[in-house]
Amino acid sequence: MIxxxxxxxxxxxxxxxxxxxxxxxxxxxxAPMACMYLLDNPDHYTSHxxxxxxxxxxxxxxxxxx
Numbered sequence: 001m002i003x004x005x006x007x008x009x010x011x012x013x014x015x016x017x018x019x020x021x022x023x024x025x026x027x028x029x030x031a032p033m034a035c036m037y038l039l040d041n042p043d044h045y046t047s048h049x050x051x052x053x054x055x056x057x058x059x060x061x062x063x064x065x066x
Contacts, residue, residue: 016038023034036043
């Protein structure tokens with residue numbers, strides 16, 4: 001890999017391919033998901049902003065009058 005006649009671009013491409021293949025084998029995820037992880041992209045998209053909902057405290061408050 002070091003030296004040789006390959007261009008820097010080809011060496012970088014082969015290295016990234018190796019990294020993606022190793023990640024997908026060890027984490028048992030597909031290559032597209034490994035690429036998304038390496039590019040720091042989200043694994044899903046949504047148009048909503050979600051907030052935590054604490055169910056136990058809601059049930060406790062709702063059950064107080066009973």
